[in-house]
Amino acid sequence: MRGNHRILVVDDVSANLNLLTELLELQGHEVLAAPSGQIALEILSGIEVDLILLDIMMPELDGIDTCKAILAALPEPPPIIFVSASDRHSQLEEAFTVGGVDYITKPFRTSEVLARVDNQLKLHRLQRELKQRNAELEAQIARTETAEQALSVASETLSLISRQEASLWGLPAFIGSSEQFRAISEQIRQLQGFAQTNVLVLGESGSGKELVARALHFGSELRERPFIAINCSAINEQLAEAEFFGSVKGAFTGANSNRKGFFELADGGTLFLDEVGDLPLGLQAKLLRTLEDGSFYPVGGQSQRRVKVRVICATNVDLDSKIAQRTFREDLYFRLAQFTIQVPPLRQRRADIELLARHFAVSFAEQMKIPAPSISDAAITKLRAHSYPGNIRELKNIIERGIIASRGALDAEHIELSTALGHSQMAAPPDLENLSLKEVKKQLAEAALRQSDGNVSAAAKLLGVHRSWFYRQE
Incomplete structure (x- = not known):
């Protein structure tokens, strides 16, 4: 393995130092030479190396003690190959026991030295890469756990908000004891188990029609899904289609970006249409199609979109009269009024x-x-x-x-x-x-x-x- 590795050679015999230094430098490695274990420790205190060739038999601080000192001093020590003139089993066993990864015997054989050096450099590189990848993986896991925790917190927060909404708008929010009140409460309780049924709520202005709609939503399985309330009488007739079905960028003057309509915003939940009797007649046919199969095209769009939305409507006008006057479609009425709740005025309760x-x-x-x-x-x-x-x-x-x-x-x-x-x-x-x-x-x-x-x-x-x-x- 050639190129740009820094190798420390430790041997008290200068001839061995010179031989190993020349051999390794010819392979493109940077070689540091230390004539003793003590000098090797001083070098390692300020310089990082990729591999150490360490002679076992040295005066004063021998290779075994030097190896122990290196491993104790460095948090991430490089691999150490022992060099020995002896191949005694006990000596080699001790060398491996203290932390050596390989050994080279004297006299040196060029092919053996280069093969063992290259092998350990490759292993060391792979270990570093594996450690780096493990660190990256741990960081990714930590980020994922953080994201999952954030998602869990968001989900718990949403659930808490939904529970608070359910408490605020559910049946407990209904106040009364009259016979009419009990009848409405029973109807709401029954409908809460049929979350896909469209409901028409009839009653005078101020009688609590939206409260009924919210109780139907927040008391049902849809409670954690959107509840979008729309006042149909306040919708600009020219922009009504875009308001309900959304629009794509460039669909009309001022459409500077894609925009979701009421149906997409309410997807999976409830769309509450207050004052539904005021819907523009031209919009009613498009609304009917979406109610039939859940599909629609955004204004200016070419691709069809699908939603699953429960629609609850409310009005204080006589829809039968509007149907007779041909200002409200009869087929739309039957689609919206799968179930009807009549909210009595306060003077009747x-x-x-x-x-x-x-x-x-x-x-x-x-x-x-x-x-x-x-x-x-x-x-x-x-x-x-x-x-x-x-x-x-x-x-x-x-x-x-x-x-x-x-x-x-x-x-x-x-x-x-x-x-x-x-x-x-x-x-x-x-x-x-x-x-x-x-x-x-x-x-x-x-x-x-x-x-x-x-x-x-x-x-x-x-x-x-x-x-x-x-x-x-x-």
């Missing part, structure tokens, strides 16, 4: 009003970081008598507004209700004379809430403040 009111009061108190307020019997009586044109959403707004106004105990005076026409029962304009800034702010907050029918977000937008500003007004 008055037995649930008190439970819902107290639930919202506790929930808002937690958000505001205040003690849970009490609700007086007079307040409950007033709440039960209301017709709730805005349903549960309206009740929620009333309670939030009442907590802000009362800061502790909700009484009838803190319950501001909407009229049948949907307008707040307005108090007389306040007399601002001699009011402090704090009182003016409170009056302003109450007026904004009345004008926004108790919707804090809308009132905050009206005044140009963050919704948390209302919680600070006493």
Whole structure:
């Protein structure tokens, strides 16, 4: 084996040193010569070598002790070939015992020296390469384990989030005790075991249709898969197809990259289409095909894609009338309404009003970081008598507004209700004379809430403040 190896020759006889040095240098090796074991140790303290030829019989520090010292001093010692004029079995056995890998006998035979040197250099190179590959493999294993741990943590986090979502949106989130409530809960419980069935949820605005959809998803086997909620009435008709089925780069002006649509985003999970009655008629045929076989083409794309998606729809309009008017496809209706749930308005489940009111009061108190307020019997009586044109959403707004106004105990005076026409029962304009800034702010907050029918977000937008500003007004 030729070329660029550094070999240390250790022998107290200069003729042997010269002979071995010349022979190895002719093979292209760099040779370091040491006339004693002590000098060899000094050389090795500052220079790395690939192989050592070590004479056994030397004065003072012989080859056996030198070998022991080398192995003790170097963390990764090179192979050591012993050189000996004797072939006594006991001496050779001791040489191998202390760490030698081979031996050469004197007088030297050129072919034997070169063969044994080349063999050990090859073995040493292979050992180094094997060690390096093992190190790389261990590093790869460590990276893989780290990635697997990260994936496991991500999976556990996703499972935790899904469990939290299931707790937040599942049946335990439903509040009520009325007969109508129990009937809906039973329907949801039954459908949770049929995760591939499309469901149409009917009911007035604010009655809790999306809550039903989320309970169906997060209580089923799809709970760890995506839940994509879309408001169909807010979709731009010109971009509707791209929104649902995605688009490829260059499909239209502004399509600067490939983009997934709602179906791909929901693949394996649930696509919730709120206000489905507002779907553009031109989109309905394309939607029907995807519902039939799970296939579609992205806008501008040539390759067909497939998804597996459960579709839950909700609407507060009369789809039968839309079908009669030819603004909603009858075949699409039957594809979407494999099972129908009718959510009753809050005025038909008055037995649930008190439970819902107290639930919202506790929930808002937690958000505001205040003690849970009490609700007086007079307040409950007033709440039960209301017709709730805005349903549960309206009740929620009333309670939030009442907590802000009362800061502790909700009484009838803190319950501001909407009229049948949907307008707040307005108090007389306040007399601002001699009011402090704090009182003016409170009056302003109450007026904004009345004008926004108790919707804090809308009132905050009206005044140009963050919704948390209302919680600070006493």
